[in-house]
Amino acid sequence: MNPDLPVTFQNVSKRYTQRDEDFLACRNLNFSVAEGETIAIVGETGCGKSTAMQMLLGLQQPSEGRVQVLGCDPFKEFDALRGQVGIVFQTDRLLPWRTASQNIQFGLQVLRIPKARRRRIAGEWLERLGLSQFADAYPHQLSGGMRQRVAIARTFAIEPRVLLADEAFSALDEITASVIRVDLLRLVREQRTTTIFITHSVPEAAEVAERVLVFGRPGQVVKEVNVRDLSSREEAAAEIRIGLQMARAESRRCETSPT
Numbered sequence: 001m002n003p004d005l006p007v008t009f010q011n012v013s014k015r016y017t018q019r020d021e022d023f024l025a026c027r028n029l030n031f032s033v034a035e036g037e038t039i040a041i042v043g044e045t046g047c048g049k050s051t052a053m054q055m056l057l058g059l060q061q062p063s064e065g066r067v068q069v070l071g072c073d074p075f076k077e078f079d080a081l082r083g084q085v086g087i088v089f090q091t092d093r094l095l096p097w098r099t100a101s102q103n104i105q106f107g108l109q110v111l112r113i114p115k116a117r118r119r120r121i122a123g124e125w126l127e128r129l130g131l132s133q134f135a136d137a138y139p140h141q142l143s144g145g146m147r148q149r150v151a152i153a154r155t156f157a158i159e160p161r162v163l164l165a166d167e168a169f170s171a172l173d174e175i176t177a178s179v180i181r182v183d184l185l186r187l188v189r190e191q192r193t194t195t196i197f198i199t200h201s202v203p204e205a206a207e208v209a210e211r212v213l214v215f216g217r218p219g220q221v222v223k224e225v226n227v228r229d230l231s232s233r234e235e236a237a238a239e240i241r242i243g244l245q246m247a248r249a250e251s252r253r254c255e256t257s258p259t
Ligand SMILES: Nc1ncnc2c1ncn2[C@@H]1O[C@H](COP(=O)(O)OP(=O)(O)OP(=O)(O)O)[C@@H](O)[C@H]1O
Pocket: 016, 017, 018, 023, 024, 025, 043, 044, 045, 046, 047, 048, 049, 050, 051, 052
């Protein structure tokens, strides 16, 4: 395990207890993300993507193995990572009683940034996302795409070193999603934020990531696709689909093999 890399999973397994029985959600999961790198994790529903991300966020403890984020154990050193890991969710999760500007200031408030500085930072992010004239608008006065932009601004305002985008575009219509995707990618590149996209969409993974990890069940990397080494996004998408087929075959093999 290289402690200098911002995110490392080393031989990580996670077991849940379901109806008095052990259930393996991740098995011997190994991967890392380099500083400033953008990766995507793709996998079918139930393959353990969320469980892996919960361990990254320190919300779940691995049953075995080690997770390291920015040199810390996220479960045991939860407070040390406060403000260092940002998340963009599928839904905007804006507070309806706060204006766009006040929503962007929320994380900064939690980090006890003084009011004048908070306002200035929110103003800068509203401008960067083309929302300056909506600073005082409430979420119900904004379109879905604008709300997601406010949520993105709220995440970037804390200047996270690691960003997690969890199905960040799947609640938007395809046209809005493609515009917001471009916005988010631009910010990730400008800020050089180490980023993990979680997605079910093969074309999206091929478009946003430099490297794609295809997850199989229980949570493990069945194929790694280095988009940088391929000639086109289409070729990357084809490689990801091969990975998903491998994951399905492996999962069927596990289901049918005698225990
Ligand atoms: N807290 C929990 N307790 C028990 N089992 C759980 C818990 N969380 C997840 N699981 C199980 O672990 C497996 C992996 O779930 P997980 O949510 O990590 O998958 P996922 O790949 O994120 O799925 P999706 O794409 O649908 O979000 C599933 O079978 C799920 O039922």
